[in-house]
Amino acid sequence: MLTTIINAFKVKDIRNKMLFTLGILIIYRIGAYITVPGINAHAMQNVANSGLVSMLNIFSGGGLTNYSLFAMGVSPYVTAQIVVQLLQMDIVPRFVEWSKQGEVGRRKLNQATRWLTIVFAFFQSIGVTAGFNTLSSMGLVSTPNVQTYIMIAVLLTAGTMLATWLGEMITERGLGNGVSMLIFAGIIARLPSGAYQIYKDEVLQTTSSERWQGWLFILVLLVAVIVVVIFVTWVQQAIRKIPMQYTRRSTGSGDSAYLPLKVNVSGVIPVIFASSFISTPQTILMLFQSSHGNEAWFKTLQDVFSMQTVTGSILYTALIILFTFFYAFVQVNPEKLSENLQKQGAYIVGIWPGKETQKWVSGLLIRLSVVGSLFLGFIALLPLVATNVWNLNESIGLGGTSLLIVVGVAIELIRQLDGLMMKRQYVGFIREGE
Secondary structure, three states: OHHHHHHHHOOHHHHHHHHHHHHHHHHHHHHOOOEOOOEOHHHHHHHOOOHHHHHHHHHHOOOOOOOEOOOOOOHHHHHHHHHHHHHOOOOOHHHHHHHOOHHHHHHHHHHHHHHHHHHHHHHHHHHHHHHHHHHOOOOOEOOOOHHHHHHHHHHHHHHHHHHHHHHHHHHHHOOOOHHHHHHHHHHHHHHHHHHHHHHHHHHHOOOHHHHHHHHHHHHHHHHHHHHHHHHHHHHHHOEEEEEEEEOOOOOOOOOEEEEEEEOOOOOOHHHHHHHHHHHHHHHHHHOOHHHHOOOHHHHHHHHHOOOOOHHHHHHHHHHHHHHHHHHHHHHOOHHHHHHHHHHOOEEEOOOOOOHHHHHHHHHHHHHHHHHHHHHHHHHHHHHHHHHHHHOOOHHHOOOHHHHHHHHHHHHHHHHHHHHHHHHHHHHHHHHHHO
């Protein structure tokens, strides 16, 4: 990995992309420390260990702890993406039509996603601010009135849209998927403070005779994290090779190959979607914290949408499974794949072209999604279980969501760098041939 980055940095075009991406990430990290007016950020320390803070901090890179301009991060944008993609499934005819219009339709859908992001960000900002103000014993908002809440909501909505725009700039001119890179950078930025928190809890705050146990615990935890990272990397890179036969290739060029399909077709997107999706009801519930906080229905819903409870963990896992199957068919559309293979004069060995190919690919995606959903669910739940068993501080950022995002984005980034390097070698070879 390090060798790939060093070699890529020597190439001017790729180096410019890397520096541009780094510059955008630095701007994003600076914004995560600019506290919005009318907020007492120190009051957030009282609720820093709540499940919603930990989850939203994934999308804001710790910006919520500081109640900064990027406190909401890209969470509303991710939620808007989920809604728009769901509406394309024969729910809203216009969205379905746009999804079939190629680049023009994609721009229209992106515009609809942005408008929906504004709506989600505004109401989520009000809900989060009002809820955390209640949880912090009315100490978060300096002057809790309608004007102040609207001002804070407008600023946080503007911050979300700015973060979304920064992500789009990375996608267009930098490296990797912009939104994923912003989340990735935020998680990495929180790792040093998380590591120090573990050191503080397990070593500094123990007696001299017990410190060896703390160091042993840290060593065991480090080995466990390395093992899980290796396992995640192995599964994320695993592919299912589908044997292909081509009928339109010239003689001597070979007439067989294979179509690589990732075992975990959906990547880390289902985990991001599930985290964002489960945080939305929590935000809405916070609006009723002060007036209905002690009522039975409120406590029941709070348990259902909290990943710190058994019920919430089950719901979280179910959402991951659901989005894994859903996004697998978004990533690999069996109907379009069958049509493209026919246009290229290719077919899967032993499978008739057309409807049979479409049916066979659909069945394969279902089988792969079973494996992918079990893998994602296991990795997402494992740190939650470990946190409860070992009584770890939830603010240290060791969640399965964070781990999957970091590994997944790192793998895709290396693949993109390898692809750019390979493309440059091919271009150089062609120019030499001319």
